[in-house]
Amino acid sequence: MYYEHFGLHAPPFKITPDIHLFYAGSKRGLVLEALIYAIKTGEGIVKVVGEVGSGKTMLCRMLETKLPPHIDVVYLANPHISPEMVLHAIAFEMRLAVSTDDNRLHVMHALHAALLEKHANHRQVVVFIEEAQAMPLDTLEEIRLLTNLETNRDKLLQMVLFGQPELDINLAKSHVRQLKERITHNFHLEPFTKQDIENYLYFRMQAVGYRGLPVFDKPAIKTLHLISQGLIRRVNILADKALLIAFMDNTHFVHKKHILHAAQDSHFTIPYTCHLPAKLLIFFLFALFMAIILSPQNQWLNTQLQHLLIENQTKTIHLPVTNPQPINNTFIQQRLAATQTWLQQVNSQHYTIQLLQINADKLEAVARFLYLPEVQALQQPLFIIKTTLGWILTYGEFTDEAQASAQLKTLPERLQRNKPFIRRMENLKPHE
Known part of the structure; x- marks a missing residue:
């Protein structure tokens, strides 16, 4: 649909491998x-x-x-x-x-x-x-x-x-x-760096006939890198949808908003920083710094920052607002301790359901997910697993894959958006 709009003779970001579009970089x-x-x-x-x-x-x-x-x-x-x-x-x-x-x-x-x-x-x-x-x-x-x-x-x-x-x-x-x-x-x-993604996008566009300035601007590339985590398949999915959205927006350039719309359509997890305007992000970082230096117990500042974050997220991506109450660190620590005990005892041949993965050292993001009503209503226990990439939130323990699959189908629609899937415990347990 958008090929003629950008002067292309073939799709630049197909999901199926095309050796004619092999990128030798990275x-x-x-x-x-x-x-x-x-x-x-x-x-x-x-x-x-x-x-x-x-x-x-x-x-x-x-x-x-x-x-x-x-x-x-x-x-x-x-x-x-x-x-x-x-x-x-x-x-x-x-x-x-x-x-x-x-x-x-x-x-x-x-x-x-x-x-x-x-x-x-x-x-x-x-x-x-x-x-x-x-x-x-x-x-x-x-x-x-x-x-x-x-x-x-x-x-x-x-x-x-x-x-x-x-x-x-x-x-x-x-x-x-x-x-x-x-x-x-x-x-x-290795995953693509931000520079790799910029070069990759331009190479792919040129390989199918594009002649002109780079279509994806710098903020779009930065956002694409954050959401895709540098994985080529995700880059292809987001870039393809962003081009279509830009075409429908009657522009020949892809901006940050087009990437965010593409990510929403693909149900990809969007880092909170992607939704913050530059001025708000600077204010947030400065206020956080001052809170640490001047008053670690400053509840007013914590409340104001949380309101700013929630208000901005609501305007940008139209997701349900999570519970704005302060994070219950005691509850999180209890789940972490329970997870460690569970990992030491669980049968490696059993299964669990991965609900969420946060590819950053941001436990707060997992905590906010836990406050969703749909999550709190779950009957099986939740476990928070630390990995080299960040945090994984899993749900329940099941003796066989069929039992896990049956439970997976009962998850509410809100949780299904994150594409939960079944994992064998031997792939999650720490190995000596």
Whole structure:
């Protein structure tokens, strides 16, 4: 709809990976070159880790197209393969004459023979595994055994794992130590910085025909960075919607208000600072500083600042005003203590529902969420978990995924806006 308005011949911010729009900045190009080198030199197992939406799938597609013709790629898109069937899946992708009735020994023999033949013909085979954090560890261990197949000089099979940070947690378990020790290269896809996002937006726009000054102004880019947390998928979603909103606003530039509207439409969490006008933010910081220096117990100032924040949020994003009463630190501390006790005792195979994630060291934001009437009406206990990125608020403990799923469906509409989802406790518990 907005393509002609901005002089574009294709969508610049598609969610599905398009290798023609691969952005080599933010070290993505360097990681790609390093992956190509590692595979060409015959390294056994390589690992690429990044948060959801950090560009792992795009990198995987680019890697497949950039590898030399003598390297064959076996692509396992479904991580939920049992250890008993993973060899069959690889053999099927290599078009070997095996059936599901063949036993493991027969399939292993067929794979070994095929890999030896490819090596004799100066060819390499590499297995790409996406969403590797979701693959059973026993399945990964079964594939690792294939990487033991080698000649006097070369590996017959290589493996590249693409996964979320939970993959590192899984690989830290003692019973897969051999698998972890076989990993020769580890790459981590960092979130985009504000400058990365600015360069990325302009690159994508130019790649599909835009010619002109940057469309996204500085405040828009700053807001986009705060809301997206530097994750490419979120950047794409917000940028695409913001362009459409700017088109409907009959302007050729994207401003902060367009990003905020796009974030609201996508139900993304919007940091409080995004709603504060510059003058109000300066006043808030100055008043906070003076309160600390002059009077830590100044209740009047605390009340005035809270009223300013609530009034401004209401005008800007039209969300229900939360309870303006002072935060009950005792209640928060009680929940934190209860959470620590719970994490030490909870079964790792149980489940919980993640209601909210605040990617900043701002416990107050979690506290304000707790004051929502819909949250206070919940029957199951709430837990506040500290992570390296900030705070996670979870709801209840369930013995199986079906029980958690049933409870998830009963959550009120207000809480459903944050896209709550089910998490296994082994991915949330602290690991030694």
